Amino acid sequence: MKYRLLFVLALAALPALPAFAQKPNRSISVSGAAEIKVAPDEVLLNVGVESRHPRLEEAKRQNDESIASALAFLKRNGVPDKDVQTDFITIEPEYERDDSSRSALERSRVVPLLYTVRKSIGIRLTRVGDFDTLLSGLLGNGVQYIHGIEFRTSQLRKHRDAARALAIRAAKEKADALTSELGVRRGEAQTISESYSGGWWRSGAGWGGGGGQLMQNVVQNAGGTSGDDGATLAVGQISVNASVDVTFAIE
Secondary structure, eight states, rough: OOHHOOOOOOOOHHGGGGGGGGOOOOOOEEEEEEEEEEEOEEEEEEEEEEEEEEHHHHHHHHHEEEEEEEEHHHHHTTTOOGGGGEEEEEEEEOOOOOOOOOOOHHHOOOOOSSEEEEEEEEESSSSSGGGGHHHHHHHTOOOOOEEEEEOOOTTTHHHHHHHHHHHHHHHHHHHHHHHHHOOEEEEEEEEEEEEEEOOOOSSSOOGTTGGGGGGOEESOOOOOOOOTTSSSOOOOOEEEEEEEEEEEEEO
């Protein structure tokens, strides 16, 4: 009788269970994006010097002289030593193209026809207006190659924060518009994620991809159009992008 009574009580309690069930979690997921443009205040420049000679010592000496001339020019023009860094060095011997008639032992003893020494340096310029003068001066003081030119902002964090704030505002406005059409209201944010983008621009890859670590943002207009003052540099604006994905509760 005792067990029978307990069983009856359990059955009687079953209809009340749905009253304690939680309501389904209603939410809406939206994304927001924003782009701001700022004038660059730094230029990252990657340049190179190449020398070739049958004797390694002479090829290296010529290369060192050219690099020393370029470094001296930068110093005379107020570029701090901390903003100049060796980026790439290589020494490459060149042999006869067709030596199939030689034995393996003979080939191992062949002296290179000449040696090619290459060296590149990365330069950070904080006076954007002096870019034309410095570039021309480098080409007249030992530099032979311009591997890469990049315009960037030193205030990247600040501009990213501003772009993110605009992206969040865009996401909230989108959520408000959608919920309003559905006859409900936007509630509290449940999840949020963010990301940054902005593309990349570079004039060249350099030896061995040198200088790749200098990339930061994209220059929208770095064409070689001449201004009223005769300068051939148009720095344009840098685009800084941010996007967010937000899930809001629906009330």
